[in-house]
Amino acid sequence: MTSRLRLYNRVALLMALAALAAAVALPFLGFAPNRLLSGRPVPLWATVQGLGGAAALLPGLVLLATPFLRPTRFGLGLTVAAGGLFTAGLVWLAGAQAAALAQGASAAARTSFASGFWVMAAAGLLAAVDAARRLGLGAVGRMAVGAAIAGLVALQLVSGHLDALSILKEYANRREVFADAVLRHALLVAAALVPTLLIGLPLGVAAHRVQAVGRAVFPILNVVQTVPSIALFGLLMAPLAALGAMLPGSGISGVGPLPAVIALTLYSLLPIVRNTAVGLDGVPAPVREAARGMGLTPRQIFLRVDLPLALPVFLSGLRITVVQAVGLAAVAALIGAGGLGAIMFQGLFANALDLVLLGAVPVILLAVAADALLSIGIAAATHRIGVLPGRSAP
């Protein structure tokens, strides 16, 4: 190795090489006469037309150079920017190419992302994520980077630049259904959270105070957590259907949102109860004693000492619960609960792959967004404890 060119970042090198290999060897887009036929591959080089196309790929060239940059703030910052802009640029190229292909084709023609796009986009994102970590960015900083990249893609989405891509054509056909599905999906998760918190919080406090409660509750919740979601939905169907038949007019039924919310609640209880109990268990005894010494009543100690100190652990339980519930709500579409899972499974059953994407991608985005928001909450709650006086180091 010469002294002039030195490799500083092997992760960025791997990502750059993966992107390069995908650009050369894999199809970037697929173009099909209609949504049921599989498309002919469109390589990346065929999509680069004019100055705009070349500019969109410029961050990719920078990415190839970043492994050899000194790991200074500037070098790593450039890697973050190059990775993020490369991914956003790929999306822009795909949108532009889809619009160009649509001009000479029938309205049924479809342009979809192909494997090369996914590999390159993932490589760009991972290079950015790793460089952000090397920069020493905290949870909030990393999320800001993620939000900036997501914003660049969202801007293209809103401006209509991506409208010719097949996933957006599916969206255009189902604009209202899609909006309803997103809302319903979020409502299912929220509806399950209400009984989960009403039951789970007192149960968690009880498990913290009385050991016997924990010994009785946790094995049951553990078994529930083990049972596959589709089986639990199925097993709830029969008793609920029987109950509905016994109480006509009550609206109880074996399918629809009710069994979904019950099953989601059952799954959600374990992380909430466990983390409430563990969080309270973790409050140092000297802190409680100090509060008692200061003349606080048991009630004040619970509200002003126990709860804030247990909050970060409780919030990470809430994060597990919400992220898990977003995925489970998608499965609940199989028992007629609606939501984004309904779009996804409709696509799977009808062999309409763009429809599958229209359902599955927002499910992932919802889960990632919920995870990010609650992570910020956890960071804030932890930070608050950090400045609390009397916090004894373990």
Added chain:
Amino acid sequence: MTVAGMAPREFLTDRLILGLVALVALVLGMPSLKPLFATLYPGLDRPLYEAESFVRLTLDHMALVGISSLAAILLGGGAGIAVTRPWGREFRGLLETVATMGQTFPPVAVLALAVPVMGFGPEPALIALTLYALLPVVENTVAGLDGVPAPVLDSARGLGMGPAEMLFRVELPLAAPVILAGVRTAVIINVGTAAIASTVGAKTLGLPIIVGLNGSNQAYVIQGALIVAALAVVIDAGFDRLAIWLARWSQH
């Protein structure tokens, strides 16, 4: 705790043995419950799922979970070992980030996304299950190897052990309980995802449930759900037993 060493009463209340008996009875005996389902659901022409035998579906289900989990253990364990060696340390942050971020992706969405990339059938299910199972295995392998106390490593080095000997005789045995916990998480998730994989063309225990849901045949749904739930509980109990054995073994 060996079966031979158990008192009769212990034998009768053991979760693993009870679960296994229930599972085998359900899988083999479901056809003989046909009259029961016919009575419960008099409106159904076909009260028993007979398109495939439950034995076949159970074996296929276990094969899908077993192969994907084994692949995930080899790949994820290997990656976890690699990033905790000096030469692989640079990739550790990236691998951990991917493992943490990836686990926020719902398994059902990962499964669905495998179809546009790979088409229908057991192969996309196998790939999706393997990818998803990798994440907890990687996470726990790294955490487990990380948790090996430095003084232990120093004394192993002092005894003249080479890197490979240290890995296999000191680090992996000490990390085994944590790695096993990751494998357990992965396998339990995979049992459930494999059931949903019936919607992408893999024939598993989810098939009677999906067919039953689409054709309003509640008997099919119950038959599939009971067996897949029993399978999950048995596998979980098996991991419990394995963890106890491992804890005893590593104490020696």
